[in-house]
Amino acid sequence: MAASVWSVDPRTGKEREQVAVEADAAEVDRAVRAAHAVRAALADRAARARLLRTAAELLDAARDRVVEAADAETALGPVRLTGELARTTAQLRYFADIADEGAFLDVRISRPDPTTTPPTPDLRRMKIPLGVVAVYAASNFPLAFSVPGGDTASALAAGCPVVIKAHPYHPATSELCAALLRKAAAETGLPEDVVRLVHGFDAGTELIRHPLVAAAGFTGSVEGGRALFDAAAARPVPIPFHGELGSLNPVVITETAAGQRPEELAAGLAASMTQGMGQFCTKPGFVLAPAGEAGDRFVDALTEAVEKVEPGVMLAPRIRGRFLTATYEDSQAEGVTAPVHPGPAGPHTAKAGFLSLDAGTLLEGGRHVLLRETFGPVTLVARYASREEISAVLALVPGNLTATLQAADEDPDAASLIAELTPLAGRILVNGWPTGVAVADAQHHGGPYPATTSPFTSVGATAIERWLRPVTYQSTPQHLLPPELRDAGE
Amino acid sequence: MAASVWSVDPRTGKEREQVAVEADAAEVDRAVRAAHAVRAALADRAARARLLRTAAELLDAARDRVVEAADAETALGPVRLTGELARTTAQLRYFADIADEGAFLDVRISRPDPTTTPPTPDLRRMKIPLGVVAVYAASNFPLAFSVPGGDTASALAAGCPVVIKAHPYHPATSELCAALLRKAAAETGLPEDVVRLVHGFDAGTELIRHPLVAAAGFTGSVEGGRALFDAAAARPVPIPFHGELGSLNPVVITETAAGQRPEELAAGLAASMTQGMGQFCTKPGFVLAPAGEAGDRFVDALTEAVEKVEPGVMLAPRIRGRFLTATYEDSQAEGVTAPVHPGPAGPHTAKAGFLSLDAGTLLEGGRHVLLRETFGPVTLVARYASREEISAVLALVPGNLTATLQAADEDPDAASLIAELTPLAGRILVNGWPTGVAVADAQHHGGPYPATTSPFTSVGATAIERWLRPVTYQSTPQHLLPPELRDAGE
Numbered sequence: 017m018a019a020s021v022w023s024v025d026p027r028t029g030k031e032r033e034q035v036a037v038e039a040d041a042a043e044v045d046r047a048v049r050a051a052h053a054v055r056a057a058l059a060d061r062a063a064r065a066r067l068l069r070t071a072a073e074l075l076d077a078a079r080d081r082v083v084e085a086a087d088a089e090t091a092l093g094p095v096r097l098t099g100e101l102a103r104t105t106a107q108l109r110y111f112a113d114i115a116d117e118g119a120f121l122d123v124r125i126s127r128p129d130p131t132t133t134p135p136t137p138d139l140r141r142m143k144i145p146l147g148v149v150a151v152y153a154a155s156n157f158p159l160a161f162s163v164p165g166g167d168t169a170s171a172l173a174a175g176c177p178v179v180i181k182a183h184p185y186h187p188a189t190s191e192l193c194a195a196l197l198r199k200a201a202a203e204t205g206l207p208e209d210v211v212r213l214v215h216g217f218d219a220g221t222e223l224i225r226h227p228l229v230a231a232a233g234f235t236g237s238v239e240g241g242r243a244l245f246d247a248a249a250a251r252p253v254p255i256p257f258h259g260e261l262g263s264l265n266p267v268v269i270t271e272t273a274a275g276q277r278p279e280e281l282a283a284g285l286a287a288s289m290t291q292g293m294g295q296f297c298t299k300p301g302f303v304l305a306p307a308g309e310a311g312d313r314f315v316d317a318l319t320e321a322v323e324k325v326e327p328g329v330m331l332a333p334r335i336r337g338r339f340l341t342a343t344y345e346d347s348q349a350e351g352v353t354a355p356v357h358p359g360p361a362g363p364h365t366a367k368a369g370f371l372s373l374d375a376g377t378l379l380e381g382g383r384h385v386l387l388r389e390t391f392g393p394v395t396l397v398a399r400y401a402s403r404e405e406i407s408a409v410l411a412l413v414p415g416n417l418t419a420t421l422q423a424a425d426e427d428p429d430a431a432s433l434i435a436e437l438t439p440l441a442g443r444i445l446v447n448g449w450p451t452g453v454a455v456a457d458a459q460h461h462g463g464p465y466p467a468t469t470s471p472f473t474s475v476g477a478t479a480i481e482r483w484l485r486p487v488t489y490q491s492t493p494q495h496l497l498p499p500e501l502r503d504a505g506e
Numbered sequence: 507m508a509a510s511v512w513s514v515d516p517r518t519g520k521e522r523e524q525v526a527v528e529a530d531a532a533e534v535d536r537a538v539r540a541a542h543a544v545r546a547a548l549a550d551r552a553a554r555a556r557l558l559r560t561a562a563e564l565l566d567a568a569r570d571r572v573v574e575a576a577d578a579e580t581a582l583g584p585v586r587l588t589g590e591l592a593r594t595t596a597q598l599r600y601f602a603d604i605a606d607e608g609a610f611l612d613v614r615i616s617r618p619d620p621t622t623t624p625p626t627p628d629l630r631r632m633k634i635p636l637g638v639v640a641v642y643a644a645s646n647f648p649l650a651f652s653v654p655g656g657d658t659a660s661a662l663a664a665g666c667p668v669v670i671k672a673h674p675y676h677p678a679t680s681e682l683c684a685a686l687l688r689k690a691a692a693e694t695g696l697p698e699d700v701v702r703l704v705h706g707f708d709a710g711t712e713l714i715r716h717p718l719v720a721a722a723g724f725t726g727s728v729e730g731g732r733a734l735f736d737a738a739a740a741r742p743v744p745i746p747f748h749g750e751l752g753s754l755n756p757v758v759i760t761e762t763a764a765g766q767r768p769e770e771l772a773a774g775l776a777a778s779m780t781q782g783m784g785q786f787c788t789k790p791g792f793v794l795a796p797a798g799e800a801g802d803r804f805v806d807a808l809t810e811a812v813e814k815v816e817p818g819v820m821l822a823p824r825i826r827g828r829f830l831t832a833t834y835e836d837s838q839a840e841g842v843t844a845p846v847h848p849g850p851a852g853p854h855t856a857k858a859g860f861l862s863l864d865a866g867t868l869l870e871g872g873r874h875v876l877l878r879e880t881f882g883p884v885t886l887v888a889r890y891a892s893r894e895e896i897s898a899v900l901a902l903v904p905g906n907l908t909a910t911l912q913a914a915d916e917d918p919d920a921a922s923l924i925a926e927l928t929p930l931a932g933r934i935l936v937n938g939w940p941t942g943v944a945v946a947d948a949q950h951h952g953g954p955y956p957a958t959t960s961p962f963t964s965v966g967a968t969a970i971e972r973w974l975r976p977v978t979y980q981s982t983p984q985h986l987l988p989p990e991l992r993d994a995g996e
Contacts, residue, residue, distance in 0.1 A: 102623045124967075126948035133592045137938060139948035144928070146961070249739035253905070253955045415743070425983075434986050438634070438977060445980040448627060458616035458629035460978035465743045471636070471975035477614075478976070485961035486968070487928060488950035490935040493915075496924055 018043075021215045023188040026091045027364055029333045035187040038216025044179075044223050047212040051148045051177035052228045054207035058145065058175040061115045063206060068112035068172060071200035072105035075164060078196060082189065086158040089186040091329035096292060097159070104159040107166055107455050111173035111480070120174070120480045121500055137491045140501040143484035145175030146256075147230030150223045152244065154235035155331050156295040156391075158186040163193040163213065166455075166475055167233035174483035177210040179229070181220045185332045190215075224248050224257075231483055233474065234259035235297070238389075238466050245469045258482045259469040260297060260462065262389040263417040265450050266440065267303045268406060268433055272424040273447075275310035281422055282317030285395070286325060288449035290368045293328045294393030295335070298418050298450040301389055304375065304406055307399040315397060318370065319355045325368040327361030330392065336366050339392035343369065346386060346396070351377040358394045368393030375400040375409050384412040403429060407436060415464025416441040418450035442467060508533075511705045513678040516581045517854055519823045525677040528706025534669075534713050537702040541638045541667035542718045544697035548635065548665040551605045553696060558602035558662060561690035562595035565654060568686060572679070576648040579676040581819035586782060587649070594649040597656055597945050601663035601970070610664070610970045611990055627981045630991040633974035635665030636746075637720030640713045642734065644725035645821050646785040646881075648676040653683040653703065656945075656965055657723035664973035667700040669719070671710045675822045680705075714738050714747075721973055723964065724749035725787070728879075728956050735959045748972045749959040750787060750952065752879045753907040755940050756930065757793045758896060758923055762914035763937075765800035771912055772807030775885070776815060778939035780858045783818045784883030785825070788908050788940040791879055794865065794896055797889040805887060808860065809845045815858040817851030820882060826856050829882035833859065836876060836886070841867040848884045858883030865890040865899050874902040893919060897926060905954025906931040908940035932957060 018037035025032050039047065058064055075082060083097045092100075114120060121142045129136040149171040153162035160166065163180050171178050182190035194213035201208045214223065224232055224247045232248060232255065234241050241261035248257035269281060289300050305311045330336040343358040351373045358369030375398040378384055386396060400406050419441035423430040430446075437444055442463030453461050459476030462468035472482045494502050508527035515522050529537065548554055565572060573587045582590075604610060611632045619626040639661040643652035650656065653670050661668050672680035684703035691698045704713065714722055714737045722738060722745065724731050731749035738747035759771060779790050795801045820826040833848040841863045848859030865888040868874055876886060890896050909931035913920040920936075927934055932953030943951050949966030952958035962972045984992050 099623055106623055122968075124948040126944070126946035129946075132944060132946070133589055133596055134942040134944055136944040136946045139944065139946055141948040141950050147929075245744065246739070249736070249744075254735065254739075254959060256961065430986055434982075439637075442976065443978045443980055444982065446982040446986060448981045452624040454616070454622060454624055454626040454629065456616035456619075456622070456626045456629055458614040458631040458978055460631050460976045462976070464975075469744060471746065473976065478612075485954075486932065486950045486952070486963065488933045488948055490933055491938045492924075492934065492936040496920055496936060 019216065021184070021187045023089050024332065025088060026332050027329050029364060032088060033188065035191055036215045039214035039219040041222045044214055044219050044226065047179050047214050048148055048223070048226045048228050050209040051179050051212050054209045055147060055177050057206050058172065058177065058210060061118060063204060064173055064175060065112040065115040066204045067201055067206055068108045068115065068169060070204050071164065071197050072108040074196045074200050075101065075105050075193070082159070082192060085192050086186060086189045089189055090158050090331050092292065100157060100159045103455065104164050107160065108164065108169050110455055111169040114477055114480060115173040118500065120484065122486070123500055125501070139488050139490055140492070140497060141486050141488040142498060142500055143486050146483050146485055147176060148228055149176040149178050149483055150229045150232040151178050151180040152220060152232065152234035152236060153180060153183040153190065155183050155185045155335070156292065156297070158189045159193065161235045162186065163190045164197060166479055168197070168211070170479040171233070171483045172210065174480050176483045179212045179214060179223060181223055182213055182215045187215055220244065221247060225251060227253070229255065231256045232258065233482065235474065236261070238262040241469065256482065257469055258472055258474065260474050261466040261469065263297055263463065263467045264301045264387060264389055264413060265298055265416055265418045265420070266410070266413050267300045267420040267422060268437065269303065269305045269314065269422040270424065270427050270429050270433070271306040271310050272427050273422045274306050274314045276424050278310065278313040279317045281314055282321045284449050286318060286321035288451045289395045290322070290325045290393040291451050293330050293366070294368065295331055295391060296451045298453060300420065300450055301395050302387060302413070303395055303397045304400050304409060305397050307374070307401045311399055315355060315372065318397070322356045322368050322370055325393065327365040327367040329365050335391060339366055339390065342390045343394050346390070347371055349386060358392070366392065370395045370397055372397045372399065374398070375405045378409050378412060387413055406433070410436050410440065413440055415467045417461060417463045417467045418443045418445060420445040420448065420450055422447055440464065442473070509706065511674070511677045513579050514822065515578060516822050517819050519854060522578060523678065525681055526705045529704035529709035531712045534704055534709050534716060537669050537704050538638055538713070538716045538718050540699040541669050541702050544699045545637060545667050547696050548662065548667065548700060551608060553694060554663055554665060555602040555605040556694045557690055557696055558598045558605065558659060560694050561654065561687050562598040564686045564690050565591065565595050565683070572649070572682060575682050576676060576679040579679055580648050580821050582782065590647060590649045593945065594654050597650065598654065598659050600945055601659040604967055604970060605663040608990065610974065612976070613990055615991070629978050629980055630982070630987060631976050631978040632988065632990055633976050636973050636975055637666060638718055639666040639668050639973055640719045640722040641668050641670040642710060642722065642724040642726060643670060643673040643680065645673050645675045645825070646782070648679045649683065651725045652676065653680045654687060656969055658687070658701070660969040661723070661973045662700065664970050666973045669702045669704060669713060671713055672703055672705045677705055710734065711737060715741060717743070719745065721746045722748065723972065725964065726751070728752040731959065746972065747959055748962050748964065750964050751956040751959065753787055753953065753957045754791045754877060754879055754903060755788055755906055755908045755910070756900070756903050757790045757910040757912060758927065759793065759795045759804065759912040760914065760917050760919050760923070761796040761800055762917050763912045764796050764804045766914050768800065768803040769807045771804055772811045774939050775808060776811035778941045779885045780812070780815045780883040781941050783820050783856070784858065785821055785881060786941045788943060790910065790940055791885050792877060792903070793885055793887045794890050794899060795887050797864070797891045801889055805845060805862065808887070812846045812858050812860055815883065817855040817857040819855050825881060829856055829880065832880045833884050836880070837861055839876060848882070856882065860885045860887055862887045862889065864888070865895045868899050868902060877903055896923070900926050900930065903930055905957045907951060907953045907957045908933045908935060910935040910938065910940055912937055930954065932963070
């Protein structure tokens with residue numbers, strides 16, 4: 017008998033209701049085949065745009081229900097979730113515009129040229145959808161990086177049906193949103209099966225192995241993401257696996273910046289690292305701050321700011337458990353202090369904190385294991401004694417979504433630090449904080465492994481590129497070409 | 507002691523000279539570190555363009571020497587090799603223009619917008635080079651897909667140093683071309699180590715595992731390419747592996763087309779499948795032709811055309827051996843006939859041929875194993891009895907670089923056949939032949955696995971996209987931005 021899928025209240029740890037059952041291999045197969053069977057319905061870009069806009073309308077209309085369902089399962093609170101829903105529906109409309117406009121088709125036409133070696137025939141190239149996309153929803157954004165999120169929106173905009181593997185920490189929200197997306201399809205005159213939802217860990221591994229799945233998008237942990245990446249690569253026919261796995265999001269504070277505005281930096285960092293209980297993939301998890309007086313003032317201010325942060329409920333009891341274990345272990349490592357100790361604050365809540373050590377400690381053999389992401393409201397502050405120590409530590413930092421420089425105007429080290437941060441991340445910030453990922457054309461939400469498993473972004477216009485492949489038509493009569501490749505007037 | 511690398515004459519099977527020694531792990535490490543150490547020298551796009559143009563000049567100036575060296579090792583003949591060198595130097599100049607122009611940077615700028623959720627800061631995105639690229643040279647194009655070929659040209663244009671793994675069937679040509687590329691670097695004022703060459707099978711596997719290698723390009727067999735793809739995916743930090751592995755390049759001839767122009771089709775196919783002794787990745791290796799009278803006339807004409815093809819020397823004794831074994835085995839399969847039997851024609855030459863069977867035979871359990879690439883001058887003609895049989899057989903065909911339709915004007919099946927061929931290939935041709943891959947903006951030389959291991963092309967302007975990743979600068983002062991992202995006048 018299939019295992020039940022329960023919605024759990026993280027504020028109490030209690031099961032709320034049974035939402036669904038886990039999909040077995042046969043059910044995953046049915047879902048993928050159903051999605052694959054209706055892929056041609058998404059060939060029309062205008063229809064995709066209508067689907068995405070209708071989905072946004074239905075989600076907006078169901079706002080109270082959606083926010084209530086998500087809050088009950090994630091404890092993220094109605095303010096944050098109302099904002100996240102607005103972001104989500106704006107993102108659906110953004111990809112509707114992108115589908116309508118069609119720039120992502122990247123049309124290129126080469127006219128015949130007999131003078132080249134070899135001669136150039138009439139070549140017309142555009143991008144076409146890859147096929148069924150598997151979407152692995154994230155825990156920490158039950159809307160914007162889950163069922164109605166960026167992977168789904170960009171895949172549908174590209175013309176790819178989706179089979180979504182629901183995240184187990186918000187199954188009821190997932191069911192509600194999937195029903196609204198499927199309703200949007202029906203209202204747009206499209207088959208509902210352009211969106212399918214499955215639950216269960218095993219369903220996720222079945223999905224990545226299914227021969228009719230053509231690509232996958234994933235947001236989650238390094239462990240889970242890497243296992244799926246490996247499975248995608250090991251298939252008889254490997255497929256692109258676009259995973260966002262883990263990121264430390266280093267911040268470098270120059271001595272000048274720390275000296276000029278220690279309180280401002282402390283307030284900004286405290287807010288960014290504890291936003292959403294630190295459960296953001298762009299949470300600043302590692303900070304290089306100067307040793308000495310300027311740095312002391314910054315750390316004192318940070319201590320004060322973080323102590324003021326209210327305890328909160330994390331997304332799930334297991335996430336809270338991992339946070340408490342990891343921060344406790346790190347705090348016990350040699351050379352590490354805890355100016356504000358992260359820890360439990362009642363049976364279901366946790367409180368923010370931060371750890372500190374000398375940067376030189378990280379340079380000792382084996383100590384760089386501290387340079388890993390801890391999901392939750394904590395950061396590690398490493399105090400550097402010299403410019404050279406910054407470089408030495410940065411050389412140990414794995415790939416990131418973001419890297420941030422906090423510098424003064426005319427800071428003598430700014431240019432060289434940006435040159436050292438750029439190889440480490442997909443987004444470089446100066447005097448800002450990395451949380452808050454705008455949905456914009458110039459956004460890049462990706463970075464060197466393990467930030468992402470491919471050089472693509474999962475947020476912004478170019479996220480659609482993940483679900484497409486080019487095809488070139490050679491010497492093909494006008495009436496046999498896709499409309500986008502025909503000569504004007506044909 | 508390191509194993510010797512010998513240049514072999516395929517016309518005699520005899521060793522000509524010792525060219526180099528195989529690189530051991532330490533030598534591969536030195537090569538990668540040397541290339542990595544000089545990567546900043548390629549930051550200037552104008553310098554890259556000068557390097558590529560100087561390389562083209564030096565190769566053109568050394569034409570006689572290069573053609574002689576390549577002919578002695580590959581037996582491809584001076585006419586073909588002179589053409590291939592022209593293609594190669596044109597390709598180097600083409601990528602010089604691309605480097606100068608910079609459209610591949612794909613610059614996108616989003617201005618601040620406080621009205622979005624979350625608010626949009628100043629975001630400026632462009633693409634930057636990935637780092638050291640490993641290039642695995644092909645056997646069948648000792649210039650255009652080898653040391654000075656498209657992977658090297660596009661990687662250098664992108665700003666990536668290259669470490670090239672020489673193909674063992676033309677090591678002397680590889681040494682000569684690498685020396686000219688390194689000389690071009692020196693003449694341009696760049697470090698010679700932007701190009702490094704290594705020899706040896708083990709060197710190839712060391713290279714793909716090296717932590718400072720950031721991406722790889724490969725042209726070769728399914729076996730070798732898949733092994734390297736698997737190694738690239740299994741690294742602690744996986745890297746993009748852009749491999750071109752194998753392609754059947756199916757051709758569908760409609761009954762109308764066969765009836766209207768059997769001789770023309772036979773002549774075109776015979777020329778395309780035997781060009782360069784059938785040693786092209788785009789060789790048409792599988793042909794669906796109608797049963798019945800029209801198809802008979804085509805097959806008779808093909809028999810006549812292929813019988814006239816002169817025997818030739820293949821690239822290497824081992825390639826000839828594999829060709830003879832594979833074609834013999836296939837010819838013995840039940841239901842297969844050999845209207846012109848491919849086979850030996852003396853101790854070092856082979857003659858072209860083709861096999862035939864009823865399409866229905868392929869639909870029997872297990873018989874689709876015949877649908878695999880055989881490197882050399884042979885094709886398999888399957889005679890179909892109905893339109894439905896075409897679809898049933900196409901459903902068994904793996905991914906391809908090309909798929910070709912031979913149809914009549916106003917052919918009633920043309921549109922539906924193109925719709926069925928498009929999912930199978932990266933380039934669709936109507937009434938042409940797939941050999942001859944123009945270096946052009948709209949070219950796409952790639953396709954569903956095993957044609958390529960990624961959705962990218964290895965020929966044409968967009969081949970450069972393989973060696974880049976996006977980075978976004980957020981709220982970054984003008985003077986700290988890369989020049990391409992600054993406001994005009996800054």
